[in-house]
Amino acid sequence: MDTPTLRLQITPAEGAPFDYPLRGDTLVVGRAMDADLTLSDPFLSRRHSRFFRTGADLFVEDLGSRNGTIVNGQAIRQATLVRPGDVVKISNSVIAVLADAPARAQEPADDFLDGTVFRRASELLDRQSAPAAANAADLRRYAERLKLLNEVHQALGRSLTLEELLELILDRAFDHLRPDRGAILLKETDGGYRPAASRSSLGGPEGLAFSRSLVREVAEKGMAAIVFDVQADERFAAAQSMLLSGIRSLVAAPLLDPEGSLGLIVLESRAGVRQFSEEDLELLVSLAAVAALHLRNLALALEAAERRRLQEELALARRIQVALLPDRLPEVPGWELYGGNIPSRGVSGDYYEVVTRGEGRECVLMVADVAGKGMAASLLTVSLQALSAGPIEDGLPPDEICARLSRQLYRRTPPEKYATAFLGILEPATGRLRYTNAGHNPPLVLRAAGTAEELGSTGVPIGLLPQATYSAAETVLGPGDVLVLYTDGLVEAADPEANEYGLERLQEVCLNARGETCEGLARILGRDLEEFARGVPFADDRTLVLARRLS
Numbered sequence: 001m002d003t004p005t006l007r008l009q010i011t012p013a014e015g016a017p018f019d020y021p022l023r024g025d026t027l028v029v030g031r032a033m034d035a036d037l038t039l040s041d042p043f044l045s046r047r048h049s050r051f052f053r054t055g056a057d058l059f060v061e062d063l064g065s066r067n068g069t070i071v072n073g074q075a076i077r078q079a080t081l082v083r084p085g086d087v088v089k090i091s092n093s094v095i096a097v098l099a100d101a102p103a104r105a106q107e108p109a110d111d112f113l114d115g116t117v118f119r120r121a122s123e124l125l126d127r128q129s130a131p132a133a134a135n136a137a138d139l140r141r142y143a144e145r146l147k148l149l150n151e152v153h154q155a156l157g158r159s160l161t162l163e164e165l166l167e168l169i170l171d172r173a174f175d176h177l178r179p180d181r182g183a184i185l186l187k188e189t190d191g192g193y194r195p196a197a198s199r200s201s202l203g204g205p206e207g208l209a210f211s212r213s214l215v216r217e218v219a220e221k222g223m224a225a226i227v228f229d230v231q232a233d234e235r236f237a238a239a240q241s242m243l244l245s246g247i248r249s250l251v252a253a254p255l256l257d258p259e260g261s262l263g264l265i266v267l268e269s270r271a272g273v274r275q276f277s278e279e280d281l282e283l284l285v286s287l288a289a290v291a292a293l294h295l296r297n298l299a300l301a302l303e304a305a306e307r308r309r310l311q312e313e314l315a316l317a318r319r320i321q322v323a324l325l326p327d328r329l330p331e332v333p334g335w336e337l338y339g340g341n342i343p344s345r346g347v348s349g350d351y352y353e354v355v356t357r358g359e360g361r362e363c364v365l366m367v368a369d370v371a372g373k374g375m376a377a378s379l380l381t382v383s384l385q386a387l388s389a390g391p392i393e394d395g396l397p398p399d400e401i402c403a404r405l406s407r408q409l410y411r412r413t414p415p416e417k418y419a420t421a422f423l424g425i426l427e428p429a430t431g432r433l434r435y436t437n438a439g440h441n442p443p444l445v446l447r448a449a450g451t452a453e454e455l456g457s458t459g460v461p462i463g464l465l466p467q468a469t470y471s472a473a474e475t476v477l478g479p480g481d482v483l484v485l486y487t488d489g490l491v492e493a494a495d496p497e498a499n500e501y502g503l504e505r506l507q508e509v510c511l512n513a514r515g516e517t518c519e520g521l522a523r524i525l526g527r528d529l530e531e532f533a534r535g536v537p538f539a540d541d542r543t544l545v546l547a548r549r550l551s
Contacts, residue, residue: 042420045067048069052079060079118223333428349369351370380417422443436472438458454503509524
């Protein structure tokens with residue numbers, strides 16, 4: 001008995017579920033770009049788990065991840081056998097092991113089978129050049145075909161919608177080949193085919209019933225086909241509607257362009273009305289080639305228009321988001337402040353706030369990083385800003401603000417949407433900083449003496465749990481000390497070898513430049529990031545907030 005092939009059904013923390021076939025002997029899953037299967041999940045380790053085969057068995061093992069690997073609800077500590085139906089959970093992503101039925105033997109693609117002729121469409125096009133030595137009748141037919149194709153090019157060259165383009169293609173096919181029914185099937189993103197346009201002169205339903213094997217031969221293998229007698233071809237044994245309508249002859253051609261198959265065009269004729277010939281097949285192949293060219297051009301034009309629309313929307317969203325960020329920071333006596341945000345995708349999932357309260361007795365410093373990137377993350381930052389404004393203005397301490405934010409964000413967003421955040425309340429007169437770190441990267445306190453301290457986590461990310469509790473910690477900044485708040489877009493920036501910038505290098509650069517102004521320190525850090533990345537695009541948003549005590 002054939003061993004079933006296995007595949008993984010992935011439900012990632014971010015994005016739609018998808019299937020992943022298990023073809024090799026090993027598969028490393030993680031957040032790193034060099035993993036075999038990269039998932040967008042901020043709590044996933046860079047190389048989290050590994051699936052591997054031993055003979056006919058499939059095992060999974062944890063690669064020393066932070067959050068562990070769970071099989072059927074149990075955390076594993078060694079390589080564990082998994083079978084179809086088992087569920088593996090890594091961080092917020094779920095992987096189900098599934099089995100496919102053994103593949104059937106491939107059907108033969110004979111050149112002539114059951115009254116059906118297959119011809120490779122590319123070969124038919126190649127041989128449709130002007131005959132070197134031909135009689136007057138051959139030359140006349142060739143000239144008529146050129147005239148027809150030129151008319152089709154001109155007709156299809158106008159600005160048309162997809163529906164208008166498909167109807168024009170059917171117009172020309174019916175004008176010159178005179179079928180009883182016809183249809184154009186276009187390939188879907190999932191690999192299936194849908195009837196995009198159809199026509200019938202029989203007065204009944206327009207839908208054509210033909211076999212999947214014929215679609216596979218024509219569309220996927222680039223073969224043109226004539227079926228001389230539908231009743232003699234076993235592929236159509238189940239197509240009762242076709243047989244009852246009297247359809248006997250069929251001709252089909254692929255819609256091919258250099259990038260692959262776009263679909264196929266199929267024409268049908270009743271017995272005693274029209275018997276398709278190989279000359280008809282050649283003409284249909286020519287029509288299909290012209291149609292494919294215009295379909296591809298139309299798709300490219302639509303993609304370009306959609307791209308321009310999205311770019312305009314993205315630019316507008318960025319302008320709105322920039323307007324929500326502080327346009328200038330407050331002036332705090334005895335302190336120097338800096339804040340900046342650079343998005344990785346036009347709009348940012350990072351957010352920062354620097355605001356005074358209590359008539360200047362306190363300065364609130366907040367940095368947040370929403371899970372995910374792009375437009376969805378940026379919309380959540382707007383919500384986060386709106387939800388935090390009230391508690392901050394009301395004078396609440398940082399732990400209560402984070403607890404309130406977490407409850408409200410959890411109620412308003414799906415489970416995979418949350419944010420890490422650092423919220424500090426600074427007393428400028430004393431340098432006392434009371435803070436809550438909600439699962440965020442540890443800020444740095446650069447001491448004037450040349451040392452650095454990390455302000456670690458005091459709670460889980462905001463919006464992750466329905467009822468999260470937070471604690472507050474505190475430190476004191478003396479004259480010359482600098483507070484460095486940042487998001488993971490800085491420390492996780494990668495070089496061409498996929499090495500991360502890292503907290504250690506960030507700390508070293510900041511300590512070496514601690515005597516600079518805040519703006520000077522930000523400029524030095526930005527240059528060092530660019531030199532480290534060496535042209536590799538930054539995958540995540542970068543936000544930096546600095547506060548230096550002057551006296």
